[in-house]
Structure formats: C-alpha cells, structure tokens
Amino acid sequence: MHELSIAEAIINSTLDEIKDYEGSKVEEVGLRIGSLSGVMPDALDFAYEIAIRDTLLDGSCLKMEIVPATGICSDCGEKCSFEMTPFSCPACGSFKIELEGGYELDISYIKIEDS
Amino acid sequence: MTKEIKIEKKVLSENERLAAELGNKMVLNGVLSLNIVSSPGAGKTSLLEKTIHDLKDEFRIAVIAGDVQTENDANRLINAGGEWVKPLVTGGSCHLDARMISKALKGLDLKSIDLLIIENVGNLVCPASYDLGEYMKVVLISVPEGDDKPLKYPGMFKRSGLMIVNKTDLLGTSDFSMDEVKKNAKSINSDLDILETSCANGDGVDEWYQWLRKHIKRTQKKSV
Numbered sequence: 001m002h003e004l005s006i007a008e009a010i011i012n013s014t015l016d017e018i019k020d021y022e023g024s025k026v027e028e029v030g031l032r033i034g035s036l037s038g039v040m041p042d043a044l045d046f047a048y049e050i051a052i053r054d055t056l057l058d059g060s061c062l063k064m065e066i067v068p069a070t071g072i073c074s075d076c077g078e079k080c081s082f083e084m085t086p087f088s089c090p091a092c093g094s095f096k097i098e099l100e101g102g103y104e105l106d107i108s109y110i111k112i113e114d115s
Numbered sequence: 116m117t118k119e120i121k122i123e124k125k126v127l128s129e130n131e132r133l134a135a136e137l138g139n140k141m142v143l144n145g146v147l148s149l150n151i152v153s154s155p156g157a158g159k160t161s162l163l164e165k166t167i168h169d170l171k172d173e174f175r176i177a178v179i180a181g182d183v184q185t186e187n188d189a190n191r192l193i194n195a196g197g198e199w200v201k202p203l204v205t206g207g208s209c210h211l212d213a214r215m216i217s218k219a220l221k222g223l224d225l226k227s228i229d230l231l232i233i234e235n236v237g238n239l240v241c242p243a244s245y246d247l248g249e250y251m252k253v254v255l256i257s258v259p260e261g262d263d264k265p266l267k268y269p270g271m272f273k274r275s276g277l278m279i280v281n282k283t284d285l286l287g288t289s290d291f292s293m294d295e296v297k298k299n300a301k302s303i304n305s306d307l308d309i310l311e312t313s314c315a316n317g318d319g320v321d322e323w324y325q326w327l328r329k330h331i332k333r334t335q336k337k338s339v
Contacts, residue, residue, distance in 0.1 A: 002240070002244070006126060006244075009126050009127055009130075010126055013124055013128070013129075017120060017122055017124070018120070021120075027117060031126070036269060038241060038243050038244050038270050069269075085265075085266040085267075085302070085303060086299065086302030087269070088302060095301055095302045095305045099273065105244065106126065107124045107126060108122065108123060109121050109122060110120045111120075112117070112118050113116070113117060114117070
C-alpha cells in the first residue's frame with residue numbers, strides 16, 4: 001500500500017514537470033532511493049506499472065538507483081558507508097554517526113518522447 | 116526524439132510542504148506535537164489512555180488516533196477522559212500523511228491545547244517516510260517483540276527522538292534483554308532518549324510524564 005501511494009506521488013510530480021511539453025509521452029522516470037527510505041524497489045515497480053495505466057506515463061518505466069546509507073563519524077571523522085545495521089564506524093567503532101545519505105526518495109530525471 | 120529533463124525533486128515534496136506548514140502552526144501556537152509510532156500491539160493506546168487519565172487536569176490534550184479499521188482506539192481514549200479525540204480510519208493505508216492530519220485538525224483551535232498526540236498506524240516501516248509536522252517521533256516497542264527491533268527497522272529508530280520500552284512487567288518471561296535493546300537502539304541513533312514503562316503496573320510512567328512536562332514547557336517558551 002505504501003508503495004502505491006509513492007507511485008502515485010511520482011506520477012503527479014512527473015505530470016507537473018512535463019506540463020510545458022504538451023503532447024509528449026513519458027518514456028522513463030529516474031529515481032534515487034536511499035536504503036533507509038523504507039521503499040522496496042520491486043514493490044514500487046509493481047505498483048508503478050498498475051498506477052500509470054491510462055495516464056501520460058502509460059508505457060513508461062522506472063529506473064531506480066539505490067543509494068547506500070552513508071555518513072561521517074562524529075568521533076574520528078571517518079567517512080562510512082553501511083550495507084546493514086548497526087551503524088558503527090569501521091575505523092574507531094563509535095556509534096556517533098551523522099548520516100548524510102540513505103533517506104533519498106527523489107526523482108532525478110524524466111525522459112520524454114518530444115513531439 | 117527523446118529528451119531528458121533533469122530535475123531534483125523529492126517524491127514526497129507535497130507531503131513535506133504540508134508537514135512544514137503544520138509544524139509552523141504548532142510552534143506558533145505553542146503546541147507540543149508528537150507522532151507516536153510502533154508495531155501493532157506494542158501498547159500505544161494503553162500508554163495514551165493512562166497519560167490522558169493522569170494528565171488531563173494538568174494539560175489540554177488533543178489526540179488523533181490512526182487505525183486501519185475501527186474507531187476502537189479513539190473510543191478507548193474518549194473513555195479515558197480525552198476531550199478532543201479524533202479517529203482517523205485510513206481504510207487500508209499503512210501510514211498517516213500530512214494531508215490527513217491537516218484535515219483531521221479542522222475545527223480544533225490550536226490555541227486551546229498544549230499537547231497534540233498523533234497515534235500513527237501500527238507499522239514501523241511506512242510511517243517513517245511521512246513527516247506529519249511533529250516536534251518529534253516517539254517510537255514505542257514492547258518487551259515481547261524482542262530486543263533486536265531497532266536493528267530491523269533502522270529508518271524509524273534513526274528518525275525518532277525518544278524510544279519507550281513498554282510492557283516491562285513482562286521482563287524475565289523471555290530472553291529479551293533491556294541492555295541489549297538499549298545498545299541496539301543507540302547503535303542506530305546515539306542521540307535517542309530511552310524510557311521504560313509498564314502500563315500494567317504503572318512502572319516508569321512518571322518518568323514519561325516528566326519527559327512530557329519538560330518538552331511542553333520548552334515548546335511553550337519557544338512560542339512566546
């Protein structure tokens with residue numbers, strides 16, 4: 001259910017962005033999805049396919065770039081990247097990590113067939 | 116001809132815009148607003164029942180009670196003495212969003228309350244993505260759920276400011292370790308405040324009330 005509302009939000013945002021390109025069809029929407037965003041790519045893909053029917057996005061596809069959780073250790077300054085929890089600094093073991101990436105849920109580009 | 120339009124737009128930007136509006140309104144009116152999240156059955160409603168019952172003469176409390184179906188939670192809170200309790204039945208949606216909150220708040224004079232509690236739908240995944248304009252997310256977990264919850268749902272624990280470990284009366288009935296759950300939570304979010312409560316025997320609820328008093332005072336100072 002969550003992914004369906006995300007898919008609808010992507011469609012609305014995209015329609016808003018292509019307002020000035022009348023008559024063009026959307027081919028592809030590029031997304032950046034953080035590993036902590038709570039969105040499952042497969043489920044989003046499935047929801048998207050259903051939600052685009054009968055819209056200007058019908059026939060388009062999603063291209064998802066997964067962004068890992070990244071941060072800086074507040075104790076030693078090490079730059080870290082995390083595949084899995086816990087978020088501990090690989091250099092000094094501290095848990096004081098200022099997360100910089102991982103929450104993304106952004107549209108990065110829209111490809112349209114320009115008529 | 117294919118044309119690529121480069122943009123940098125948050126998918127949930129509309130939710131974030133509405134949430135920012137809500138947040139500003141809360142600050143202006145000196146309302147402490149908390150978004151309470153947990154798995155189903157962790158004890159959100161039980162803790163709120165107790166809170167309303169014990170603090171209703173001290174603070175003016177409003178509650179939005181989110182549920183997928185039924186108004187059971189809202190009714191329990193009204194029975195506990197809640198003066199302004201709004202059921203928000205999502206009819207299937209796994210989270211509340213800022214638009215639902217704006218709608219639910221219609222008719223409530225924010226000047227007339229000190230504390231707004233939003234009881235989210237029981238779910239530790241989806242509600243993490245939707246800011247409701249709250250001052251803080253409070254994540255509740257209960258002893259029977261296991262002490263590795265924070266590691267399994269890092270997004271929610273990272274975004275929360277307070278973790279309440281509820282049902283402490285059940286400590287010792289399983290291999291749940293309080294030290295372990297605290298260690299796991301701090302490994303996700305080293306700034307997290309942690310409280311322990313039992314709604315069954317009342318242990319720890321006074322500390323929760325103290326926490327509320329401190330933050331209500333802080334919010335009211337900011338609005339002056």
